[in-house]
Amino acid sequence: MSTDKTATRKSKSTLSAKPEPSASLLYTGSDWNFDTLGRIFDAVRKIGEGELGLDTYRTQIEVITSEQMLDAYSSVGMPLFYKHWSFGKDFARNQMMYNKGYQGLAYEIVINSDPCICYIMEENSATMQTLVLAHAAMGHNHFFKNNYVFRQWTDASGIADYLSFAKAYIAKCEERYGIEAVERLVDAAHALQSHGIHRYPGKRSMDLATEARREQERRAHGEALFNDLWRTVPKAKGKVPASKKKVEEDRRKAILKLPEENILYFLEKTAPRLAGWQREILRIIRLIAQYFYPQRQTKMMNEGCATWTHHRIMTRLHETGQINDGAYLEFLHSHTSVVMQPDFNDRRYSGINPYALGFAMMQDIERISLTPTDEDRAWFPDIAGNGNPYGTLKDVWANFRDESIISQYLSPHLIRKMGLFHIVDDHEEEELLVSAIHDERGYREVRRALARQYDVARRDPDIQVVDVDLAGDRRLELRHNVVDGITLEEKDADRVLQHLADLWGYEVRLVEANDDTTFAEHKAEPMRPFA
């Protein structure tokens, strides 16, 4: 709500001001054609790249109809995707929701690829197209290109080719092995998709020069710390030799690189009975999940970045007289409804709106950088009053993700403004406890709790493959490290485990436990193993 008000206030002040008479209007009315679109894009880019210094991939704008937008919805927005019934299910649902008027369509879809593809709807008015281009082609595009999670995990220039390979490969498998066999495999892989992700980049093997340099550094370090006294300290008794069984277990785990949390990866490399094509399909689905992983980690920031960018660009366009008052009001109308955050006890409340929080945080960082209060100076000594809001924001966009930006930059000011409070719902207690609110004692706790709420690795249950005896009965052992006593949804877990058993080809056991309690145990035998 608060952002809502500021935006309106700002609009009033700028509306009364005379526009700088520098440029003529980009368009009038709501109609547009391809020339208008080109002019709009150039104007938007001039502000985005010139004034804000954004760094983007090339842009490819594709104008589509609402039917095509519906199509795009159900293949996760990607222009090409392999065929599977679950996408048809989404499509059927979206189509009905849209036809009945329960839900509108997005104004745009933007794809993290190089060139960056922006789908925009033909129904949008000229103002909406301007907004959409500022939002997607500038904001999201900059974020995709510069944020470290995307740089680390996705290959923007290769994704289109990879998806077309994946589609063709799966279609070929369907032709050769039958639709049913492939569909069953994809079902099983989809069930495990959330656990087909590497959360840490693998170790790169070093080249000789680096290795030599490191060796040298180590030796220098050893020489610097050399102290002859250590020679005189009596030696500790050697470790008790581990039992033979333990040694064998360790060796086994080392060979299989266990424990392993990327279950799909483990199956692809280790499952004893899968055929080559089946491994390849598991790999495809795993890599696609990996491609989308950064988006899940940065949803709030990404939207915040894009929303802040479009707000700034639209405001500048209005200030320089390139759009008229009517267009600016139209923009503000849709902007405020996008960043609207209902209170927790509001009927419309459905979680924290990533657009609202993201936009508010970006605005707050800008404020801290330009006109900090004493409180801000105490909390953010590194950026408070540095007078360089764009540079600060770009640095933030490049080097953080949702969880870390909140734990670093959620300011007391914003916590107060949004009235954030932290409640704890302990199942063993009768009532919910308000454990922290927006006051001096609560800021840090609220901030920590909110950051945890955005931590993807914490939201997904932590499940790992811990052991398998390839020489013995080949039973696959998994462990869910239970946090806060929250166990898995039982029915779902059993079904996924059934898929897992079919993939593995032998018995599978999942133990849910923390350090001192075992909460549950699920088992599954393969019913129709893949082979």
Add this chain to the structure above:
Amino acid sequence: MHIIDRRRDPGGKSLANRQRFIRRARALVRRAVREASAKRSIKDIDKAGDIVVPADGVHEPVLRRGSEGGKREYVLPGNKKYIQGDTIARPDEEGGGSGAGDGGEGEDEFRFALSDDEFLDLFLEDLELPDLAKRQVMGVEETQPVRAGYRSSGPPATLSVVRTMRNSMLRRTALGRPRPEEIAALEAEIARLDDVGGHDEAVATLRAELERKQKRMRLVPFIDPIDVRYRRYDQIPKPVARAVMFCLMDVSGSMDEHMKDLAKRFYSLLYLFLKRRYKRVDVVFIRHTHEAKEVDEDTFFHSRESGGTVVSTALEEMARIVHDRYPANQWNIYAAQASDGDNLPMDNNNTINLLKTAILPLCQYYAYLEVGHGRDDGAGEASSLWRAYELVAGSEERLAMRKVSHRRDIYPVFRDLFAREGAKAEA
């Protein structure tokens, strides 16, 4: 920056996935269609509509945290009155203040819309129709190609030689293409003068003339692509007529819901079948106990009457309505009667007479459907009405009669009709 206009791209990219989904959920969707079709009015049987299937059947499981137990934390916006240490009564259900964390789908049913064709397809599949019959029921409107002028492109088989040549001649004349005879004459003249000798000047002019004409001939072709015309055909729907369908049903107490449901399916199928063949189909509902009455569809299926059973009353009523509103020379008349086979024994003769003399001569087709429960199949003796109708059926091919105790028995009743239609089509 590129701007690409994708609006003209072929749509329906998700169609394949959607079909896969329906195939996957076929059994569920079929059951849902069966339930939905029982609720629908006969005339709406082939309309698109919402279908609800249990979400469990098309659920995609994932490993996710359960929604119960444990210690959960939420950060919520918009605090006005709470301070640290306050306690709040737990909301009765999920939702209220604490629905923040989980992204699970709490729905237990999945709702989506089927198109007309999909709905009909599944409806027919549920009746276990053979494919051939399904095609006939689903069959697109039959059309007839009718000549409708000419066009400039088309398959070679429709090339109109006459029209093409006429265009060619027009063009040749207009552009002054020399005729081969002129050239031949010119050549002959040159040859003659050459033979005679001494007319060098005249020969030179003639040669120049010849060359000019030959050039002209090369420039103006005999047939140019722009001359070519093809015959154009319009697809005109075959003339369609009107049909009226009489639904006759015994509604005395002995007809239970199962029987009525079977009867309704039968009427639906007949309606579909007729609708594909006739532009306009009227449906008349006549229910009877010991007296007959024309009613609307809802009353027909849902209200119950008590009384004896006198079939002939229904036939009389039908004959009266035909006489009043549907003259047999303007309407195709179809009748379908459903009954459990009861009739007042002394009425049988009367019924047969009516059928033979008054009803069957009017009808294209009269179907008698004896609905039962299947448990007394085979061993059970024929009902009195059945035995009576059997006498007529021997000599009348328009009368089809079947005992039906399950949905799948309904189709064979149509077989005679389809067989006749098929024979007609081949002839």
